[in-house]
Amino acid sequence: MAAERLVVIGGDAAGMSAASQARRLKGPDELSITAFERGHFTSYSACGIPYWVSGDVEQRDDLIARTPEEHRARAIDLRMRTEVTEIDVAGQRVRALDRDSGETSWTGFDKLVIATGARPVRPALPGMDAAGVHGVQNLDDGQALLDTLDRATGRRAVVVGAGYIGVEMAEAMLKRGFEVTVLNRGEQPMATLDPDMGRLVHDAMDGLGITTVNGAAVTAIRTGADGRAAAVETAGASYPADVVVLGIGVEPETTLARAVGLPVGPHGGLLTDLSMRVVGHDNIWAGGDCVEVLDLVAGRTRHIALGTHANKHGQIIGSNVGGGYGTFPGVVGTAVSKVCDLEIARTGLREKDAHAVGLRFVTATIESTGRAGYYPGARPMTVKMLAEYRTGRLLGVQIVGRDGAAKRVDVAAVALTAGMTVEQMTALDLGYAPPFSPVWDPVLVAARKTVTVLRKAGTA
């Protein structure tokens, strides 16, 4: 019997995790695996690019978890610099273009994995494609930015966008010795937090010497006589720049899939079932940055481009196409980041998310420290908690602080997954010792205050 044919489109986290896991379960006699990657690299950490640009990570190759050669050594037929340009769903084949030779060819599949990732949002504004304007989506982008930094004669960096990538790139530019201005379209930086918590990030960035301009919608990149970016323009002002970094976010790359009518959701991502199969297609799976995931708290799909989800997706897809079993139940929306020593974390719903899905809720915000107040190095931490009116069910947590602030959000992520109430959370047996926590962990303090607010609201 001929081996079953698996084709994977996209050679990064989701695609190559799927290929590797499938290979673990089935040898080449049972399953042939062909993977197409249009770029130069496989299985790299895009999340690590800001730390390579900052100099914290020494070299590009440190970010590569597995090279093409390593994949090939596991009997995966990996075609680099080869872009799939068409999916023939009925004919069970994909057409691929070798970007070096210019040749195209068809490859048949019994099972197909779509892991085409995301593409950066680049608004169609004058000058956006000028030299000196850099995205940081892939390793080539990172190298191009580093080349610009090496060449730059001035020291003014303008970062467009104040989400995760924006604040991480602000830190990177600061560490590279640039004067950093962050242009933020929204009310406060880190729009994935409520504005009252984003305000704390703003203040901390001020303290670090990063200038953040809120409500700053970019209208153009002005270029100099040499054609390179010279300033970033908004309606009201012009910000001179020796380098411009775009951190505006990404959207699912689903051009191929939409061309053949595969189902996409409200955020432009492919829709899958719990086994990560594309809805309506028994032999097509999709995962990583090109799909929407179920938000277990909101009861809706969202688009979240995050390596940890992509790896889980790939692992589950690989299990399922390899004859094993796995499901991805969804996310609660956990994300952590930092700007220098300021840690930022969130999970679950913001106020506006809760409003949007019809949830009535209370909030409480507390200040505490990551260690016993008397222990050296104790630094302030602010925790905001949302709980549902009446039921008292936890809806979300946001944390801004230093010294162990970010990963404390994991406690809330598990509590959200388990559907705990804030009253139940007050009894959680969390680790306590003076170097690691006050006698009441900040998450417990927040839960207690939220319970009090619920009681005052006459609802618990």
Next chain:
Amino acid sequence: MAAERLVVIGGDAAGMSAASQARRLKGPDELSITAFERGHFTSYSACGIPYWVSGDVEQRDDLIARTPEEHRARAIDLRMRTEVTEIDVAGQRVRALDRDSGETSWTGFDKLVIATGARPVRPALPGMDAAGVHGVQNLDDGQALLDTLDRATGRRAVVVGAGYIGVEMAEAMLKRGFEVTVLNRGEQPMATLDPDMGRLVHDAMDGLGITTVNGAAVTAIRTGADGRAAAVETAGASYPADVVVLGIGVEPETTLARAVGLPVGPHGGLLTDLSMRVVGHDNIWAGGDCVEVLDLVAGRTRHIALGTHANKHGQIIGSNVGGGYGTFPGVVGTAVSKVCDLEIARTGLREKDAHAVGLRFVTATIESTGRAGYYPGARPMTVKMLAEYRTGRLLGVQIVGRDGAAKRVDVAAVALTAGMTVEQMTALDLGYAPPFSPVWDPVLVAARKTVTVLRKAGTA
């Protein structure tokens, strides 16, 4: 109508939290509160004493959360240096001895809170009471030890016991410039871990320059010509000592309560119901180090002397005696500690705990890092996980490592509380960013491996 009378025995975490919370709910017109404390201090952090001895915390008073004066300002009649010597349950009164004046008097109560804490285990061995032999149970003990350290002419410290207090005091003595030998009766240090994980602690202590002797049962403290401790003797050896620190653990202090027949459990602690009322007594509550708590994983009571539980107990008792409502559902056995930069954490059951309560289980142990492997400062972390055979329910987690190892156990503590299976845990949406976690958090890696072991055992 006369105010109801609340009497509290013990002025530390549980007792004064209860008094304070009751006062928040009821004013002096409704509730009189009298609290008796036989020592010199109230509401201090005993867990912080090792860090005061080490010099990390500058002064004793930093460890005091609330002074007697602060309590009195909240209309609590606090009697310091006054020891309750008898409880008259039927007569609803306690007899107290003023330790300065020698006078005794009776005080009536409508409601009684017993928060008598724990006392250090001091084996009845020759020389155990000699000068230069120090427990570290309370602030007076800490001061006495510091005085000995100031006076010591040699630099040899012997720490008896290798549990939490033992390893924390080993760190403190090391920081004070002593050569440290830890005498451990058991197979490996940190008997609250399985021996394979305790071995990692042993190795790390070696690396820090702390000598740990396992299987070393102390037979005597040998004194010198000046009557001060000069060496610690075991069956096979003698360890010269300029100072001896006892870290052998504590047992519930329930002398008063047992004298009047209040119920105690198998570990010598008072037995309470979920509202922290002493079993069989409607008007007597107990909390903190003098009670046993329900281990939610083992389904048995345990004795755990830990400030975080004592504070919760006090808060719940205060709510209940003050006319509010609160319960303490139990613990999952979370504890964290450190020796210098080595972090140690556990929650749930060890192998021998699971055996003892009739649970069949599998284990898996993995190595990972606290950050992305390529991120600066990534250090190794070992995670051991236990899951129930057949059901796959999480039973316990132990972590030894550096760089954010300890508080990761909180994820497992919440999962234990929620009764999650290790398969469910593999899908947890934990925070990921390179400075805070590899793309698969170590807890997720451990859960995945445990699932694999369960499958191989034919049980999942």
